Amino acid sequence: MHVELFTLLQAGPLDTVLAPLYWFLSLWSDLLFFVEGVTGLEFLQYQFMHRAILVGLCIGVMAPLIGTFLVHRQLALIGDALAHTAFAGVAVGLFLNGVFSLGVSPYLTAVIVAVIAALLIELISEATDAYNDVSMAIVLSTGFALGTVLISLNAGGLAVGINQYLFGNLSTVSAENAAILLVLFGIIVATIALTRNQLLYVTFDETAAAVSGISVTWYNRVMVMLTALVVVGAMQIMGVILVAAMLVVPVAGAAQVSKSFTQSLLVSVVLAELAVLLGIGVSYYGGATAGGVIVLVAVAIYAVSVIVGKLQERASDDSVPELGSIDSTEA
Amino acid sequence: MSILNGEEQSEAESTADSPAEPADPLIELSDVEFGYTAAPVVENISLSITEGEYVAIVGPNGSGKSTLMKLILGLLRPDEGSASIFGEPSHTFDDGARIGYVAQHASASKEMPITVREVVKMGRFPHVGFGMLSAEDHKIVDEALATVGMSDFANRRVTQLSGGQRQRAFIARALAGEADLLVLDEPTVGVDAESVDAFYNLLESLNDEGITILLIEHDLGAVTDHAKRIICLNREVYFDGPTDDFVESDALARAFGTAATVMGET
Numbered sequence: 001m002h003v004e005l006f007t008l009l010q011a012g013p014l015d016t017v018l019a020p021l022y023w024f025l026s027l028w029s030d031l032l033f034f035v036e037g038v039t040g041l042e043f044l045q046y047q048f049m050h051r052a053i054l055v056g057l058c059i060g061v062m063a064p065l066i067g068t069f070l071v072h073r074q075l076a077l078i079g080d081a082l083a084h085t086a087f088a089g090v091a092v093g094l095f096l097n098g099v100f101s102l103g104v105s106p107y108l109t110a111v112i113v114a115v116i117a118a119l120l121i122e123l124i125s126e127a128t129d130a131y132n133d134v135s136m137a138i139v140l141s142t143g144f145a146l147g148t149v150l151i152s153l154n155a156g157g158l159a160v161g162i163n164q165y166l167f168g169n170l171s172t173v174s175a176e177n178a179a180i181l182l183v184l185f186g187i188i189v190a191t192i193a194l195t196r197n198q199l200l201y202v203t204f205d206e207t208a209a210a211v212s213g214i215s216v217t218w219y220n221r222v223m224v225m226l227t228a229l230v231v232v233g234a235m236q237i238m239g240v241i242l243v244a245a246m247l248v249v250p251v252a253g254a255a256q257v258s259k260s261f262t263q264s265l266l267v268s269v270v271l272a273e274l275a276v277l278l279g280i281g282v283s284y285y286g287g288a289t290a291g292g293v294i295v296l297v298a299v300a301i302y303a304v305s306v307i308v309g310k311l312q313e314r315a316s317d318d319s320v321p322e323l324g325s326i327d328s329t330e331a
Numbered sequence: 332m333s334i335l336n337g338e339e340q341s342e343a344e345s346t347a348d349s350p351a352e353p354a355d356p357l358i359e360l361s362d363v364e365f366g367y368t369a370a371p372v373v374e375n376i377s378l379s380i381t382e383g384e385y386v387a388i389v390g391p392n393g394s395g396k397s398t399l400m401k402l403i404l405g406l407l408r409p410d411e412g413s414a415s416i417f418g419e420p421s422h423t424f425d426d427g428a429r430i431g432y433v434a435q436h437a438s439a440s441k442e443m444p445i446t447v448r449e450v451v452k453m454g455r456f457p458h459v460g461f462g463m464l465s466a467e468d469h470k471i472v473d474e475a476l477a478t479v480g481m482s483d484f485a486n487r488r489v490t491q492l493s494g495g496q497r498q499r500a501f502i503a504r505a506l507a508g509e510a511d512l513l514v515l516d517e518p519t520v521g522v523d524a525e526s527v528d529a530f531y532n533l534l535e536s537l538n539d540e541g542i543t544i545l546l547i548e549h550d551l552g553a554v555t556d557h558a559k560r561i562i563c564l565n566r567e568v569y570f571d572g573p574t575d576d577f578v579e580s581d582a583l584a585r586a587f588g589t590a591a592t593v594m595g596e597t
Binding site: 071072073074194195197198200201203204205207208209210211212213214254255258259260261262263264323324 | 404406425426427428430432433434437439440442443444445446448449450453456457459460461477479480481482483484486488496499501504508514529
């Protein structure tokens with residue numbers, strides 16, 4: 001009796017919805033074939049690489065965007081927790097496919113499960129009045145445990161394909177998954193663009209934001225749900241285990257060298273894109289897992305940022321400007 | 332509790348001639364009781380604050396000062412009694428721009444790269460909502476920075492500021508919001524003595540311009556030097572009246588449970 005629901009999730013109607021995005025993907029592919037013709041870059045001759053690069057570029061924008069708000073609230077761990085629950089979502093998708101032979105994309109079930117987990121974490125924190133390591137660790141372990149149990153229950157063929165979810169894989173980014181990611185990308189970037197003022201205020205000073213009439217609870221919910229979407233989107237390439245690094249490492253690097261919040265957002269995106277593109281290139285020619293290489297490159301970039309930050313500090317003018325008069329009536 | 336050496340009351344005349352015509356209360360609490368558990372943290376609180384007042388709430392640690400502030404601001408709802416602000420029940424009041432809030436420090440991580448100007452711009456957020464700041468908004472931000480004497484610090488990271496400078500930035504944020512009421516929760520903790528003086532002078536000049544000031548303080552010396560009215564709290568209100576009367580009363584000793592006095596006042 002749930003068949004209707006499952007059919008809805010199946011490829012058919014989804015393909016209709018995603019049709020314009022498939023068109024965009026083919027356009028993107030044409031562009032990269034053209035670039036390959038001009039530059040002779042070997043890895044651009046494969047269409048899966050085109051999709052992987054597009055997905056990578058999207059990750060390089062959305063992960064540090066939401067990561068900036070998380071890191072400065074000292075919530076870096078939340079990405080990890082949600083990634084592990086997203087793994088449970090993948091397992092649910094694979095389980096449904098295995099038992100009912102449905103064509104549900106495991107990424108769709110991952111989105112659903114991760115968003116539910118995000119709300120759960122947020123509700124726990126509202127009830128206990130604090131985000132705490134313990135509840136986060138419990139959600140993280142529960143997600144991962146549920147995932148492994150579901151997969152082992154359904155043994156046989158399933159365990160084989162699990163590596164791609166754990167560690168990510170460039171070659172398995174299907175057109176459908178790339179299109180789903182584009183949808184997520186649109187939702188995430190649009191939401192952050194719309195609510196940037198409120199997210200910044202809540203991040204910087206929660207009580208002052210609440211006093212100024214911003215619903216802190218509501219924006220916290222928005223933030224964790226966006227995190228869930230980013231994590232699932234980035235999981236395809238980065239893998240469950242390493243995906244959270246993209247939320248944290250470029251942001252930490254940007255914080256070292258940036259003078260303002262706006263600048264740190266831009267710099268973190270630039271650093272993330274650098275890590276993604278270099279990482280994909282290196283992993284292709286080196287034959288290594290992309291997720292791991294991307295994170296290693298990102299960490300190397302972070303190390304350089306720390307040094308650059310220190311040098312900047314030394315080179316900068318140490319003189320403190322004079323405080324102005326505070327007598328406003330005469331101003 | 333810290334007790335500072337007080338100086339002569341320089342604003343004696345301004346307090347003397349302010350019985351004024353009765354105004355609508357800006358903040359009104361009646362028979363408020365609140366507890367996080369069964370035991371009340373504050374009880375039997377009735378008070379009203381009118382526009383243009385400069386009021387300090389003092390009391391020992393754990394006396395319920397911060398809780399009372401949250402009740403006033405609507406961040407908590409009273410278990411008993413009622414709290415209103417600008418004539419509306421505090422918890423439903425949503426014109427947040429009218430209230431400027433300054434705490435000891437912000438909740439963000441210490442490494443957050445954010446400039447003084449970006450912090451002050453937050454004061455405009457309740458006005459612009461999802462939109463962008465207009466040229467007029469930017470002008471108001473510049474004026475707020477100038478008022479607190481921080482124009483030259485506009486592009487510095489907040490993390491590079493001293494405690495006193497940071498508090499000025501937060502005041503500028505409240506001014507940029509064009510707040511009618513400034514609520515300050517122990518704003519001078521960790522601020523050096525010289526900056527504390529400058530800070531209170533700033534509050535005084537803002538109060539002269541008509542901004543209502545509600546200060547939560549444990550530093551009795553600073554409070555008795557500057558505030559015009561004192562509310563002394565320890566779960567209940569022990570004293571509510573002009574600063575001069577407070578200094579002469581025994582409310583302090585009763586509320587703090589010691590033979591505390593404010594030095595410099597005889």
